[in-house]
Structure formats: C-alpha cells, structure tokens
Amino acid sequence: MSDTDVPEVEETDKPFRILPRIDDLNRAFWTGGERGELVFLRCQSCGYFVHPPVPFCPSCEGRELAPEPVSGRATVHTFTINHQPWMPGPELPYVVAIVEIAEQADLRLTTNIVGCPPGDVEIGMAVQVVFEHYDDVWIPLFEPFVAAGESVDAARDAS
Ligand SMILES: [Zn+2]
Incomplete structure (x- = not known):
C-alpha cells in the first residue's frame, strides 16, 4: 500500500x-x-x-450506569507513529493516538488513526469513529473528520 492510498476497513485487509x-x-x-x-x-x-x-461513577460515586452512544467525533489529543513491529498488527507505520471524545474533555481513548497517511495526523485534528469488526468485537478506530458533502481530499487541502 502506498502512502497516498486511503485504506478502507475491508474484511480482506484487516490486520491481526x-x-x-x-x-x-x-x-x-x-x-x-x-x-x-x-x-x-x-x-x-x-x-x-x-x-x-468501572461499576461506579468516578465523579459522583453513583452506581447507576447505563450505556449511551456519543456522536463518534473526537480530536487527536496526542499521538505517535509506530515504525516498529512490536507485535503482529497493522501494516507499518501506523498511528497510535489518544483521542478526546467530543462530549467530555477527559473522555479519552487509545486508538489508531486510519484513513490518512501517518504524516498527516496532527494534534487537535478532528476525527470521527470508524469500526473494524472481528467476531463479536467492533474496535473503534478514528479517521479524519469529513463534514457532510466534503470529500476527504477537500478536507485535507483545507487543513
Ligand atoms: Zn456520576
């Protein structure tokens, strides 16, 4: 895969x-x-x-927690580009990032940024969730946020 390809999360090319x-x-x-x-x-x-x-709320110690969906939008809080094959995984190099979920400032996920060349990733970049499906697990990854009606290329040119 070249750096200019936009990887799709397809059944056939999912990493281990x-x-x-x-x-x-x-x-x-x-x-x-x-x-x-x-x-x-x-x-x-x-x-x-x-x-x-965790089974309780770290903020108020309430015990009544329920799953709720968020928008899926986030910003890149920090990231690193991994060039080392530490373990079987995505094709190198890939971006390991901590993203901050739009709904809450300290709601953060460690994830991968996909759908753009690693060199395009920046701190503060707007991203949106995309899922990679394995058996009974859907792993949340993030790709550059594209507003409705915009192409990925247009969004990239604007940044
Ligand atoms: Zn609470």
Missing part, C-alpha cells in the same frame, strides 16, 4: 489484532459498532461518561 475479553461491563463499548455507535457507560445521576468501564 489482540481482541479484548468481553464482559458485562465493557460489552456495550466493544459491540456498539455493530450499529455504528460509539457507546460509553454514562452515570445516570450526574451525566459523567465513564471509561474505561
């Missing part, structure tokens, strides 16, 4: 990934992608989104 163990707490997060939804546990008392999943 170590999959999470699904339990009652994290099931909504890892399976929301089946419906195209990024889902977090949310405190029903104070509205705080909780991630990684």
Whole structure:
C-alpha cells in the first residue's frame, strides 16, 4: 500500500489484532459498532461518561450506569507513529493516538488513526469513529473528520 492510498476497513485487509475479553461491563463499548455507535457507560445521576468501564461513577460515586452512544467525533489529543513491529498488527507505520471524545474533555481513548497517511495526523485534528469488526468485537478506530458533502481530499487541502 502506498502512502497516498486511503485504506478502507475491508474484511480482506484487516490486520491481526489482540481482541479484548468481553464482559458485562465493557460489552456495550466493544459491540456498539455493530450499529455504528460509539457507546460509553454514562452515570445516570450526574451525566459523567465513564471509561474505561468501572461499576461506579468516578465523579459522583453513583452506581447507576447505563450505556449511551456519543456522536463518534473526537480530536487527536496526542499521538505517535509506530515504525516498529512490536507485535503482529497493522501494516507499518501506523498511528497510535489518544483521542478526546467530543462530549467530555477527559473522555479519552487509545486508538489508531486510519484513513490518512501517518504524516498527516496532527494534534487537535478532528476525527470521527470508524469500526473494524472481528467476531463479536467492533474496535473503534478514528479517521479524519469529513463534514457532510466534503470529500476527504477537500478536507485535507483545507487543513
Ligand atoms: Zn456520576
């Protein structure tokens, strides 16, 4: 694959990934992608989104948490470009990023940025969720955010 290709997440070219163990707490997060939804546990008392999943709210210690979808939009908080084959995984190089979910400032995910050359990724860049499906797990990855009606190339030229 050349740097200019825009990788699609197709059944045929998915990289090997170590999959999470699904339990009652994290099931909504890892399976929301089946419906195209990024889902977090949310405190029903104070509205705080909780991630990684724990059985209580770190903000108010409330115990009533329920899965709720967010918009799927986020910004790149920090990132690194991995050139080393530490373990079987995506084609090198790839971007490991911490993204901040739009709905809450401290709601962050460690993920990969896909759909653009690694050299195009910048801190503060707007991204949107895309899912890679393995068995009963939908892994949330992020690609450059493209407003409705814009092409990826137009968005890239504007940045
Ligand atoms: Zn709470």
